[in-house]
Amino acid sequence: xxxxxxxxxxxxxxxxxxxxxxxxxxxxxxxxxxxxGGDAAIIxxxxxxxxxxxxxxxxxxxxxxxxxxxxRRVWLDLGGHIPDAEAVLExxxxxxESKRAELxxxxxxxxxxxxxxxxxxxxxxxxxxxxxxxxxxxMRRFFRNAFARNVPWSEVVFELxxxxxxxxxxxxxxxxxxxxxxxxxxxxxxxxxxxxxxxxQVQCTQCHNHPFNDWKQDQFWQFNSILKxxxxxxxxxxxxxxxxxxxxxxxxxxxxxxxxxxxxxxxxLMQVAFPAAFGEVFGEGMDTDRRTAFATALxxxxxxxxxxxxxxxxxxxxxxxxxxxxxxxxxxxxxxxxFTRPVDDMGxxxxxxxxxxxxxxxxxxxxxxYDVRRLITxxxxxxxxxxxxxxxxxxxxxxxxAGEVPLFSHMAxxxxxxxxxYDSLLIATEAQKAGNSDWESIEAQKRVWLGQFITEFGxxxxxxxxxxxxxxxxxxxxxxxxxxxxxxxADAGSYLNRVLGSTTNPEEAVTRLFLASLGRKPSGxxxxxxxxxxxxxEKPIYGYQDLFWALLNSNEFVFVK
Amino acid sequence: MFATDxxxxxxxxxxxxxxxxxxxxxxxxxHLEANAQEVRRRGKAVILVWLxxxxxxxxxxxxxxxxxxxxxxxxIDTKGDLQISEHLPKTAMxxxxxxxxxxxxxIEADHxxxxxxxxxxxxxxxxxxHPDFGSVVSYELGxxxxxxxxxxxxxxxxGGGQSGYLGMxxxxxEVSSNGRIKNASLDxxxxxxxxxxxxxxxxxxxxxFIKSGRGDAPKAHADVYDKAVSLMTSSQMDAFKVExxxxxxxxxxxxxxxxxxxxxxxxxxxxGVPFVEVGxxxxxxxNDVFNSLANDKLPTLDAGLSAVTADLKQRGMLQDxxxxxMGEFGRTPRINQxxxxxxxxxxxxxxxxxxxxxxxxxxxxxxxxxxxxEGPSFLPGDLWATVAQAIGIPLNTVHTSKTGxxxxxxxxxxPIAELIG
Numbered sequence: 001x002x003x004x005x006x007x008x009x010x011x012x013x014x015x016x017x018x019x020x021x022x023x024x025x026x027x028x029x030x031x032x033x034x035x036x037g038g039d040a041a042i043i044x045x046x047x048x049x050x051x052x053x054x055x056x057x058x059x060x061x062x063x064x065x066x067x068x069x070x071x072r073r074v075w076l077d078l079g080g081h082i083p084d085a086e087a088v089l090e091x092x093x094x095x096x097e098s099k100r101a102e103l104x105x106x107x108x109x110x111x112x113x114x115x116x117x118x119x120x121x122x123x124x125x126x127x128x129x130x131x132x133x134x135x136x137x138x139m140r141r142f143f144r145n146a147f148a149r150n151v152p153w154s155e156v157v158f159e160l161x162x163x164x165x166x167x168x169x170x171x172x173x174x175x176x177x178x179x180x181x182x183x184x185x186x187x188x189x190x191x192x193x194x195x196x197x198x199x200x201q202v203q204c205t206q207c208h209n210h211p212f213n214d215w216k217q218d219q220f221w222q223f224n225s226i227l228k229x230x231x232x233x234x235x236x237x238x239x240x241x242x243x244x245x246x247x248x249x250x251x252x253x254x255x256x257x258x259x260x261x262x263x264x265x266x267x268x269l270m271q272v273a274f275p276a277a278f279g280e281v282f283g284e285g286m287d288t289d290r291r292t293a294f295a296t297a298l299x300x301x302x303x304x305x306x307x308x309x310x311x312x313x314x315x316x317x318x319x320x321x322x323x324x325x326x327x328x329x330x331x332x333x334x335x336x337x338x339f340t341r342p343v344d345d346m347g348x349x350x351x352x353x354x355x356x357x358x359x360x361x362x363x364x365x366x367x368x369x370y371d372v373r374r375l376i377t378x379x380x381x382x383x384x385x386x387x388x389x390x391x392x393x394x395x396x397x398x399x400x401x402a403g404e405v406p407l408f409s410h411m412a413x414x415x416x417x418x419x420x421x422y423d424s425l426l427i428a429t430e431a432q433k434a435g436n437s438d439w440e441s442i443e444a445q446k447r448v449w450l451g452q453f454i455t456e457f458g459x460x461x462x463x464x465x466x467x468x469x470x471x472x473x474x475x476x477x478x479x480x481x482x483x484x485x486x487x488x489x490a491d492a493g494s495y496l497n498r499v500l501g502s503t504t505n506p507e508e509a510v511t512r513l514f515l516a517s518l519g520r521k522p523s524g525x526x527x528x529x530x531x532x533x534x535x536x537x538e539k540p541i542y543g544y545q546d547l548f549w550a551l552l553n554s555n556e557f558v559f560v561k
Numbered sequence: 562m563f564a565t566d567x568x569x570x571x572x573x574x575x576x577x578x579x580x581x582x583x584x585x586x587x588x589x590x591x592h593l594e595a596n597a598q599e600v601r602r603r604g605k606a607v608i609l610v611w612l613x614x615x616x617x618x619x620x621x622x623x624x625x626x627x628x629x630x631x632x633x634x635x636x637i638d639t640k641g642d643l644q645i646s647e648h649l650p651k652t653a654m655x656x657x658x659x660x661x662x663x664x665x666x667x668i669e670a671d672h673x674x675x676x677x678x679x680x681x682x683x684x685x686x687x688x689x690x691h692p693d694f695g696s697v698v699s700y701e702l703g704x705x706x707x708x709x710x711x712x713x714x715x716x717x718x719x720g721g722g723q724s725g726y727l728g729m730x731x732x733x734x735e736v737s738s739n740g741r742i743k744n745a746s747l748d749x750x751x752x753x754x755x756x757x758x759x760x761x762x763x764x765x766x767x768x769x770f771i772k773s774g775r776g777d778a779p780k781a782h783a784d785v786y787d788k789a790v791s792l793m794t795s796s797q798m799d800a801f802k803v804e805x806x807x808x809x810x811x812x813x814x815x816x817x818x819x820x821x822x823x824x825x826x827x828x829x830x831x832x833g834v835p836f837v838e839v840g841x842x843x844x845x846x847x848n849d850v851f852n853s854l855a856n857d858k859l860p861t862l863d864a865g866l867s868a869v870t871a872d873l874k875q876r877g878m879l880q881d882x883x884x885x886x887m888g889e890f891g892r893t894p895r896i897n898q899x900x901x902x903x904x905x906x907x908x909x910x911x912x913x914x915x916x917x918x919x920x921x922x923x924x925x926x927x928x929x930x931x932x933x934x935e936g937p938s939f940l941p942g943d944l945w946a947t948v949a950q951a952i953g954i955p956l957n958t959v960h961t962s963k964t965g966x967x968x969x970x971x972x973x974x975x976p977i978a979e980l981i982g
Binding site: 182184203389390391392399401402403404413415452455465467469470471472473475476477479480481523525526529530533536537538542543546547549550551553554555556558559561 | 671688689712720721729732733734735742743744745746752754755758759760761762763765766767769770771773774775776777778779781782783785786788789790792793847962963964965
């Protein structure tokens with residue numbers, strides 16, 4: 001199977017097309033092939049538990065999605081952008097019965113997957129906006145390496161928690177560095193690390209016991225007494241021209257701590273919290289590296305001589321929450337809804353929609369060494385992911401958008417993220433074929449473009465808001481923005497120019513534009529509307545431009561169906 | 562499904578009917594018509610000044626001089642029947658028009674949760690996304706103003722928000738204080754016919770997807786495009802150009818971003834926009850609270866608030882325009898080791914006035930150290946119910962969440978009696 005991935009084209013300018021042979025890639029990653037009995041049994045169990053939910057709630061699943069619907073979805077979910085027109089036609093021609101499984105595997109081994117998942121996780125870890133004195137590049141490199149090498153998730157978490165050093169030499173440091181720009185004694189880092197890596201929101205217990213579960217205030221401060229042992233150093237240099245100190249680089253180091261932390265109850269009473277997690281109590285002396293002890297308790301890994309995580313005979317994870325949180329979030333990535341809502345607020349107060357399934361997949365994920373690609377394979381090959389997003393009369397009650405508990409009886413319609421939209425516009429217009437920009441400069445341009453949608457609140461929890469949510473500014477950007485006018489340009493070398501240069505058959509040209517943007521052929525009604533538009537236009541080229549404009553602005557384009 | 566325009570009209574009618582039940586039928590009809598016109602003509606509106614981060618209201622509106630919690634500032638007399646901070650002297654001169662609710666008790670002391678609670682009247686929950694009150698006003702009043710071509714809920718540098726079950730067409734339209742709306746200009750089409758062609762083709766594609774049985778989101782997308790097109794072609798976009806104001810007016814509002822934003826808010830209200838939010842953030846003062854307030858935050862706020870109140874009054878618009886000034890919570894009476902104040906939702910103050918509400922009073926009180934409310938306390942829903950009453954949204958209005966749950970206006974809050982004239 002041949003992929004024409006965006007990242008490949010950009011990374012290897014000399015080899016814009018990257019061929020991934022499934023057999024070769026499985027050998028390269030050293031993993032056993034995914035179509036083993038083990039995986040089939042796991043997928044079957046996922047299917048059984050999902051189907052049980054349908055039965056218990058009296059719903060029937062929607063039919064399996066058409067190839068074109070499914071192809072566009074899996075490309076966006078795994079590769080971060082729509083498939084190009086050629087990929088759509090090729091998938092259509094492919095008669096193999098296992099072509100979906102083959103494509104999943106090919107995508108998981110493509111640079112597009114690595115790029116997309118590192119974007120998603122960089123945004124989760126340090127936000128979309130620019131964080132002061134933090135290296136987005138370093139963070140991205142860390143995740144790029146993690147997803148490219150399929151590093152076990154337990155090791156990723158271990159490194160994020162224990163990272164030390166220069167913020168570009170060890171990119172993992174940026175996760176904690178980004179939460180430490182306000183000198184707040186590790187409060188923000190505590191809230192963020194537990195939320196992102198453990199799927200638990202303990203920030204409210206900073207000030208009081210949790211109102212809905214038995215989490216106590218001291219739990220927050222126990223975690224805090226661990227993460228407080230990280231210290232941020234901003235290295236500066238005297239600038240003779242300005243007479244000021246300029247920031248050069250940030251470093252994350254271990255702060256030797258002795259003893260517990262103290263916090264104040266609402267009553268004003270001072271309380272004490274010792275470094276501990278999930279009942280496991282660590283040493284509180286100077287000689288204990290608290291972050292490492294914590295990471296070991298969470299993952300069962302221990303540091304080797306150079307501090308890299310390795311499996312250990314003596315250590316064992318005291319909780320499965322690292323795996324559970326990742327499974328929940330990853331399921332949510334593909335299905336639009338996780339087993340809890342939100343995906344990062346798990347706990348006794350927020351029961352999951354499919355408890356047995358969540359337990360089962362979590363257990364399998366741990367058994368299989370926190371293998372991220374394998375988890376994704378299970379999810380994307382299970383029955384629920386094959387279904388169309390069209391509701392039927394037999395499952396219209398399964399409406400999570402309306403607040404119902406999701407049953408996954410039809411696929412949820414997801415809105416493209418800003419990054420997905422940007423990259424999809426490049427694919428639809430084959431910009432990557434014409435341009436010779438390198439990856440970093442494309443990323444930089446994209447960041448400027450993304451910046452226009454982000455509002456930062458300047459509060460101590462680093463929250464941001466985005467108007468990239470189907471609002472009027474987003475509609476205006478799509479209608480009148482520079483990106484769209486470039487996309488529909490008819491200048492020499494443009495996509496439209498090439499399409500019209502390669503065929504004299506108007507119907508074929510129209511079909512090409514539908515394939516490039518919506519990943520499907522036009523219906524009869526759409527064909528006649530397009531033909532009428534082109535006929536009515538002052539020049540035919542205007543008609544094609546206006547058709548392409550309408551396609552890129554349509555609801556169908558911006559949704560992952 | 563959410564309520565359609567028709568159901569909201571029905572609510573409106575029912576409200577009018579309740580008030581007019583004893584009148585003979587004919588008289589009732591003309592009364593109804595007169596009222597409906599009245600509502601349109603008078604252009605009721607709300608300006609929300611949003612103090613993102615959570616302002617220390619104990620240093621602004623409810624001072625506790627001479628106590629451990631009182632901090633460094635002194636209270637001063639005002640033109641109203643209450644005292645406020647010495648660092649708000651210009652506002653003090655307008656306090657006959659404005660009042661302070663000193664008994665807010667809003668529970669949520671996390672930025673995100675507090676913002677949600679204060680702006681919607683509902684605490685965050687997983688099964689429904691509630692609309693900001695601005696979206697409610699857009700839905701109830703904006704839809705009754707056919708002459709309004711720009712969004713009915715505009716947020717100038719505001720703190721984000723959502724329209725929830727009322728649909729994306731009522732989401733806050735976020736603009737920056739410089740008033741430039743990106744990508745809104747029609748200039749690049751030399752030929753309006755082509756815009757028409759594009760929109761017709763778009764309609765065919767959109768309808769196809771809307772009818773494919775994929776929930777409400779595809780329809781919401783089309784609704785937002787309708788609004789965006791109407792905005793692109795509207796002369797009302799001039800409202801964003803504060804440079805069109807005369808020099809004296811611009812001077813009165815000052816050069817600060819807040820002043821500029823408030824002037825824009827007044828221009829928008831003049832054009833018929835029923836809800837404008839103006840963001841003025843940077844109040845998360847865990848450190849060095851008194852210096853920040855005295856040298857930066859309060860002088861700027863004082864200039865902006867007093868200018869917009871005076872300007873609205875002078876133009877005869879204050880009677881119809883409610884001004885609310887608050888953030889997601891107050892800040893701890895206790896002063897922390899960094900001479901800051903932390904998050905505090907249990908007992909704090911909100912400034913509110915205009916729109917015919919009683920000015921010049923303090924409603925409710927807190928204990929001498931500011932740590933708790935003494936007597937009745939108020940929730941955000943009570944505040945929004947007060948606003949609803951002032952701008953003519955019937956209190957018995959009910960919206961429907963996407964699961965079909967009835968959602969009471971302002972979470973069933975009761976208007977604050979002391980403020981209703």
